[in-house]
Each structure stands twice: as structure tokens, then as C-alpha cells.
Amino acid sequence: MKVAIVHYWLVGMRGGEKVIEALCNLYPEADIFTHVYAPQAMSPAIAAHRVTTSFIGTLPFAAKRYKSYLPLMPMALEQLDLRGYDLIISSESGPAKGIIPPSDAVHICYCHSPMRYVWNMYHDYRERTGLLTRLMMPPMAHYIRNWDAISAGRVHEFIANSNTVARRIETYYRRQAEVIHPPVDTAAFETVPAGELGDYHLMVGELVRYKRPELAIQAFNRLQKPLVVIGGGEMLRELHSMAGPQIRILGPQPFDVLKHHYARCQALIFPGEEDFGIVPVEAMASGRPVVAYGKGGVTETVLDGITGTFFHEQSVEALIDAVERCRTIGVESERLVRRAADFGVDRFSEEISRFVDGVLARRRLTAPGVQRAPSRAYLVQ
Numbered sequence: 001m002k003v004a005i006v007h008y009w010l011v012g013m014r015g016g017e018k019v020i021e022a023l024c025n026l027y028p029e030a031d032i033f034t035h036v037y038a039p040q041a042m043s044p045a046i047a048a049h050r051v052t053t054s055f056i057g058t059l060p061f062a063a064k065r066y067k068s069y070l071p072l073m074p075m076a077l078e079q080l081d082l083r084g085y086d087l088i089i090s091s092e093s094g095p096a097k098g099i100i101p102p103s104d105a106v107h108i109c110y111c112h113s114p115m116r117y118v119w120n121m122y123h124d125y126r127e128r129t130g131l132l133t134r135l136m137m138p139p140m141a142h143y144i145r146n147w148d149a150i151s152a153g154r155v156h157e158f159i160a161n162s163n164t165v166a167r168r169i170e171t172y173y174r175r176q177a178e179v180i181h182p183p184v185d186t187a188a189f190e191t192v193p194a195g196e197l198g199d200y201h202l203m204v205g206e207l208v209r210y211k212r213p214e215l216a217i218q219a220f221n222r223l224q225k226p227l228v229v230i231g232g233g234e235m236l237r238e239l240h241s242m243a244g245p246q247i248r249i250l251g252p253q254p255f256d257v258l259k260h261h262y263a264r265c266q267a268l269i270f271p272g273e274e275d276f277g278i279v280p281v282e283a284m285a286s287g288r289p290v291v292a293y294g295k296g297g298v299t300e301t302v303l304d305g306i307t308g309t310f311f312h313e314q315s316v317e318a319l320i321d322a323v324e325r326c327r328t329i330g331v332e333s334e335r336l337v338r339r340a341a342d343f344g345v346d347r348f349s350e351e352i353s354r355f356v357d358g359v360l361a362r363r364r365l366t367a368p369g370v371q372r373a374p375s376r377a378y379l380v381q
Contacts, residue, residue, distance in 0.1 A: 007032065030049060098151035117141070158173070185344070200228045202266075204258065209235065212293070219319045228261055
């Protein structure tokens with residue numbers, strides 16, 4: 001069986017790329033298609049595969065400014081030649097599923113989320129842009145939104161990375177999705193005895209506005225308690241200017257530093273809403289509880305009052321209250337590690353294999369006629 005994996009862009013090892021890495025291990029002979037490829041930023045498992053880029057990768061400054069070419073990506077995807085492939089797995093968050101599959105191929109889309117910047121977070125993204133982009137964004141987003149909805153009809157089966165995303169797929173594409181949570185390498189983390197714990201709380205992730213990192217800074221300024229922040233992004237400088245003396249903003253750090261801080265923190269602070277949220281699972285794999293905004297994918301991983309505490313309003317007061325409540329839940333590191341193991345890499349591979357095998361078996365039963373799942377794609381007016 002000839003397999004193709006399609007991903008939006010390969011420029012760093014984040015959550016979406018961890019899924020690609022697991023798929024590469026599951027299908028070692030698969031070819032990869034993407035818009036932009038930075039091999040030096042990829043894991044050996046991905047770099048070992050043959051990677052083909054769309055014409056986006058040949059455009060000026062595409063290596064760093066690839067998102068500027070978003071309006072061209074629908075056309076670029078449709079130019080990718082996937083003839084001869086039996087199974088195509090697209091990985092969607094940026095544009096990926098809109099390829100033209102061969103009529104005798106099976107196309108499965110693993111969806112991290114329908115494109116946020118044209119769907120559920122369109123207004124958030126638009127209000128943060130400059131005047132020119134704000135004026136250009138409505139017609140561009142309308143075009144991409146229509147294409148995105150139509151291209152959902154080229155997918156035989158959807159997989160969502162969380163129930164939160166499955167609901168979006170149903171809302172925007174009018175399609176049902178199987179939920180398979182993404183892989184987290186839980187075995188890579190460590191726990192330490194209580195006597196080795198530090199006095200700090202920890203926040204990890206990209207420092208961008210929708211993740212609400214400023215809430216954590218403001219809360220710990222008020223609490224006058226230590227907070228360590230690991231990650232980079234557009235808000236890094238702004239957060240530095242907000243932070244009091246008890247807050248250390250370390251910026252991006254290598255895995256060993258991240259692992260060390262996970263294992264020794266009092267708790268992880270997770271103030272944003274995520275589609276799934278790998279960071280809380282990594283914290284639990286380190287035996288540490290999570291203080292999280294109780295919305296989105298975190299509600300499927302963290303057990304409120306057992307492996308962490310939720311707050312239900314994105315305010316400083318609500319976050320402080322959740323931090324104080326977390327101190328009373330009686331943390332059992334072994335229980336947290338067991339919970340994290342439910343989201344491990346082996347579990348992901350087994351669930352993906354079982355799902356793909358089932359789809360292929362149903363496909364064989366309908367041969368030689370090709371019977372697709374009815375497309376419910378629609379034009380957005």
C-alpha cells in the first residue's frame with residue numbers, strides 16, 4: 001500500500017508535527033507533502049522520509065513568511081500530484097486537506113482544528129492586525145472559507161484531536177468525526193520526590209494573545225509568588241515589561257530544561273483555551289497538577305479536583321482562586337502519571353491503525369464501485 005501524508009507546513013516540532021512523527025513511525029515508507037519544509041527543524045523520524053513541497057516553498061521568503069501566502073495555498077494543494085497513492089492522510093490546522101485525491105484512494109483527515117483564522121477565531125485574529133490587513137481580510141477569508149468547506153467533500157473520513165474539535169467539524173463542515181487524541185511522549189518525562197520540589201508555578205507554551213499568558217503574569221504579580229515562564233512568541237517583550245521581580249521569563253528552552261522545570265513545579269498554569277492541549281498532559285506525566293481555564297481540550301485530559309483545578313472565567317481573580325484550591329486537592333504523583341499515560345504514543349498508534357484498517361476494510365467491501373461518504377460541504381454565504 002502506497003501512503004502519502006499531507007501537512008500544512010514543517011517548520012518546527014510542535015503538536016501537529018508530533019502527530020506527523022507518529023504517523024511516520026507507523027507508515028515508514030510514506031511520502032510527505034507540505035507547503036514549506038525546514039529539515040533542520042524536524043525530528044529524524046520525519047527527516048528520513050521523502051518530502052515534496054508545493055510551489056509555496058519556492059516563493060520569496062517563504063521559509064519565514066509562509067503564512068503571507070495563505071491565499072495561494074488552496075491552489076498550491078490542488079497542484080500536488082498524488083496519483084498512485086492508495087491511502088492519503090492529511091493533517092489539518094493550516095491548509096492540507098484540500099488536495100485532489102485519486103478516485104481510487106482513501107483520504108482520511110486528522111483535524112487539529114478547522115482553520116481558526118477563518119472560522120472560530122476569525123474576529124480575534126482580525127482585530128489584532130494592522131489597518132491594511134484588516135481591510136483585506138474579509139474578502140480573503142470569505143474565499144478561503146468557501147474553499148475550505150467545499151474541500152471537506154474530498155475527505156472520506158475525519159478524525160478530530162478532541163471532542164471540542166469534533167464539534168467544530170460538525171458545525172463548519174457538517175461532517176461527523178472520530179475522536180483520537182494526539183500522541184504525547186509521556187515516557188520522556190520524570191517525577192521527583194516531594195523534597196525536591198521547587199517553590200514556583202510554571203507556565204509553558206507559545207506566548208500569543210489567545211493563550212492569555214498575561215493572566216498568569218498579573219495573577220502572580222498580585223500573589224507575590226514565584227512563576228517561571230518557558231516559551232517564546234509575539235508577547236515575550238510585553239510580558240517582560242509586566243513581570244514583577246518574582247517572575248522569571250526564560251524564553252524558549254531545550255527539552256532537558258523544560259523537563260527539569262515540569263518535574264519540580266508546584267503546578268502548571270494553563271490560562272488559555274486550546275483545541276487539545278499537550279502541555280497539561282506533559283505536566284501530569286511529570287507528576288504535577290494543572291491549574292487550567294476549564295474550556296476546550298483540557299476538559300478531556302485534566303480531572304477537576306483530582307489532577308488539577310479549573311477556573312471558568314478568564315480573570316485574574318478566578319485564576320488566583322484556582323491556584324489556592326489546587327493546594328488543597330492532595331496531589332498523588334502516581335495518579336497523575338497514570339492519567340497522562342492514557343494519552344501516550346502507543347495508544348495513538350493503536351487507535352489510528354484500528355481506525356484506518358476499518359476504513360480500508362469498508363472500502364474493499366464496496367469495490368469495484370467507489371462509494372464515498374456523502375459530502376455535506378456547503379457554500380458559505
